[in-house]
Amino acid sequence: MPHSTRTLPDAPGVGYKPQHFTALLDDPAPVAWLEIHAENYMGGPGGLGGRPLAQLRALAERFPISAHGVGLSIGGPAPLDRDHLDRLSDLLGWLAPASFSEHLAWSTHDGAYFNDLLPLPYTAATLACVCDHIDQVQDHLGRRMLLENPSSYLAFEQSTWSEPEFLSEIAHRTGCGLLLDVNNVFVSATNLDFSAQDYIASFALAEVGEIHLAGHAKDSDDHGAPLLIDDHGSPVADPVWALLDLVLDSAGPRPLLIERDNDVPPWADLAVEAARAGAALARAEERTSTAERILA
Amino acid sequence: MTPPFVSKTSAPSFTSSFAPALSRPLMDPGGPAPDGLTDAQGRAAPRRLAVYRNNVVHGLKQALSAGFPACHALLGAENFDRLASVYAREHPPSDPRMPLYGARFSAFLVTRPDLAHMPWLPDVARLEYSLRLSYRAADSVPIQASCLQSLPPEALGRVRFTFASALRLLRSPWPLRQIHRHALNPSTPPPRPEAEDLLITRPALDPRIDLLSPGGAACLAALMRGQPLGSAIDAGAAYRGFELEPLLTLLLSAAAITGVAISGDRP
Structure with a gap:
């Protein structure tokens, strides 16, 4: 039985990069679990083998694994790709990960996969469509999934729901959990000029099964306003760490992931960020237990 | 210029057609931006749409240069980048398995008259794609x-x-x-x-x-x-x-x- 059938611990994890394989098996501290992109472990005809499979098997023996999908296009109007859903089901079947998550976004249209998480308007119609897709995913996979909040660069005039309310309603209707990406909240709040703190206050924190942290890049838009790009290419920014403390104060400790997909640093540098996440969790645990003592 | 009433009547249908409306400008930088996409003040914001377009094209080009390192070295970064942009727009991935992206890159290189002086290049792409499939088989x-x-x-x-x-x-x-x-x-x-x-x-x-x-x-x-x-x-x-x-x-x-x-x- 793979280790990864356990639930994700309320501890730091990292997004797995093959260049860190040896270092991780050698001394993973302070990292207690790993996240993989599901699509990287789907084979062509005949299935996956070789080094990618061998490494994933070795990691799953040692760590709880979170399988993170980037290609289901749950937020798109088109029907879900049944072949892709089957491939996902095969992977989750043998890997038995502690968690499976996907995005409130779309990435496929008319036979083309865009390899990016694209935005959707938040309306009654898109709400019904997303919920229908999540029902299909959870039925097909036979498990609860987590849905992640996106990073946004523009607004849709026709949106009638705020994002936290939209996500909360999806969780309520489908029974799915939520993945709260704190960097995405900060990026979207800056780009669309809303309060990140208000966003967190109205987020369904009780449904959050995992938290993401990542770095972003700074740019500006057509009118000179700041435009942050969620590029996972640098360390987590200080205001995002501060926002994390706010989340953990309200939600209590949760599985906490450091994502780094571009300019991936040596393992030691990522371990330092994971340790900072561990310290934030320890502080949150301390505050929670103090609060419990006072209330008792 | 789009008359305002067209924008108004097209807004409800845009709810279900946001994917086709956004897909076109993603792959066609010269095309018109879809209606209804704005900054927080409700102003048109083409640079914001460009973030998505850059993410898409940059991500696909990056996947190609990682998947075809010898072709990248033979062409040089600038030429590879230019060809990869054209390929990404003409042949976006057909499913989300990015490690399999580039199956038609070799055939695409054959069709390029500007590569006539490098007739071996499509075979190098074929070799690199075969190595990638073998690695994951x-x-x-x-x-x-x-x-x-x-x-x-x-x-x-x-x-x-x-x-x-x-x-x-x-x-x-x-x-x-x-x-x-x-x-x-x-x-x-x-x-x-x-x-x-x-x-x-x-x-x-x-x-x-x-x-x-x-x-x-x-x-x-x-x-x-x-x-x-x-x-x-x-x-x-x-x-x-x-x-x-x-x-x-x-x-x-x-x-x-x-x-x-x-x-x-x-x-």
């Missing part, structure tokens, strides 16, 4: 050499093989392995002008490239089509200097044969 259990030795000699001509899914055969009129090696490591000898038939196998976790002797590719191609060893030998023997034994030794040592059957039996 399903695991298989090879037969042992003793398995062939135990066959009755009179039945050898009727023997058929099955092969590991990591095995690939590439035939090229160019010194493909030498070009590939020299592109990735310029300290290796420059390629000599000669045709090369290549065998890609994966004895353990990494693909290996071997050069096939004359007739080896014709013989192996026949075996891979499911023909019995007798007719495969005939196909190889059409080439001067063909020898069966080195080919079989190579296939066995590279863990490339997964099954043996005598004609009439199921392999």
